[in-house]
Amino acid sequence: MNEEEPRLSAAELIERLEPSLAPRRRVRAVAALLAGLAGTVFLAALWGSEPGPLPGRTNLAFALFTAFCLAWAGYGGWLLGRRVPLFATDRVIAAWIALAASVTTTAIVAVVAAQRGSGLGVALSTGGLFVAVSAALAVRAHARRAALLRRKRELTGGAES
Template sequence: MTDEPGYTPDKLVRTLSLPRRIGHALVGLAGLTAAATITQLWATEPTPLPARTQIAFATLITIGLAWTAFATYTLIRRPLFALDRVIAATLALTFTTLLTTGTTLLALTRANPTAALISATTGLTLITTATLMLLRARTYRTALLTRKHDLEGRG
């Protein structure tokens, strides 16, 4: 027998709780389902789609596959000191910025200032939320790394 516990700090931090594992699995399945659905829709079109639609479909498929890859990586590799939160927030910020830019430009090319204003306002709200999530995730990760270094220094 040994006096040391079987759970090291690294082991405890690397494991996900059941609700977080389920959440990551759902995110992965949602991304894969979205990518597969759009791919099927695109593949079964009887006539070639316009270039803008093809770009939009390719972008949406890429976004779905990115969320699937993130979820798979997190579930297999296990998160390390909240790195999964930083990656998820970075993906959210990237995709909301892309969405806002695309929808606002589309509204402007159609000379619809009301739609452009609504798109930009909604998009900026989403970008602000994603930015706050990223800052919070980075702060949490830094706190965990600091705590780990403190604990390692005592041992």
Template sequence: MSRGLLAAGIAGFTGAGLIATLWATEPGSLPTRTAAAFAGLIFVGLAWAVLAAWTSWKRPLFADDRVIAGRLAVVFTTVTTLVTGIVAGPLAAGPGLLMIAAAVVVLVRARAYRDRLRSQVAALERQRGQ
């Protein structure tokens, strides 16, 4: 497992725990949008923690963990940017567009790396079969 994914998993779990604690200790009920934001942030943090845990126990082959992490990054940054654009206006979503571009680059590179590994395995299996 990569150090980056481990860091994302620890940060996600910690963030989800802190937000859940903050939510649980609020004296009154939160406004609907705040509760939805808290729930979304808890979900995102737990998703990263689950991916890191799965990677450490399962040891996925062919860089599947990188592709999954790239997909999570694209989905979460896109949703966050859309919500930001709706709530705060299109100018506030500008930095999110840069983050989406970075997440797409990560996903494309992860897929290319996975495909390269799969082709190398296929070539080795053909050699072994001859």
């Protein structure tokens, strides 16, 4: 018998190389979803239980932190719902959320420290460390995505899918 082995297309080969959601990515997605939802519930409860009217800056800070928690929850939900290879898009999105959150948090903490007249150096150095780490992760995520997309183009002969 001369049975011919089935040949896979480049797209099928790529899909088999990187499943849509590996177990580690699924755990990360669930963790992001749960942490984002828990943070949102916690901040909303804290914000809503504050006595009296809050200053505008405080309301802005609560709103921004709640938005970041919702962004992580949305990211986790989006990642769980994906059924196609992501080519590191998930890493790029997570890195940008982390960078935005660290820059915003550093700015808020620095403003508060400056207004109080103490701890500005600690706020800026600690926040700067978080910003630097999240920026490095963003650069790394973009590089990984570019490498995967380059490899995909090599496998598919330049055709985009």
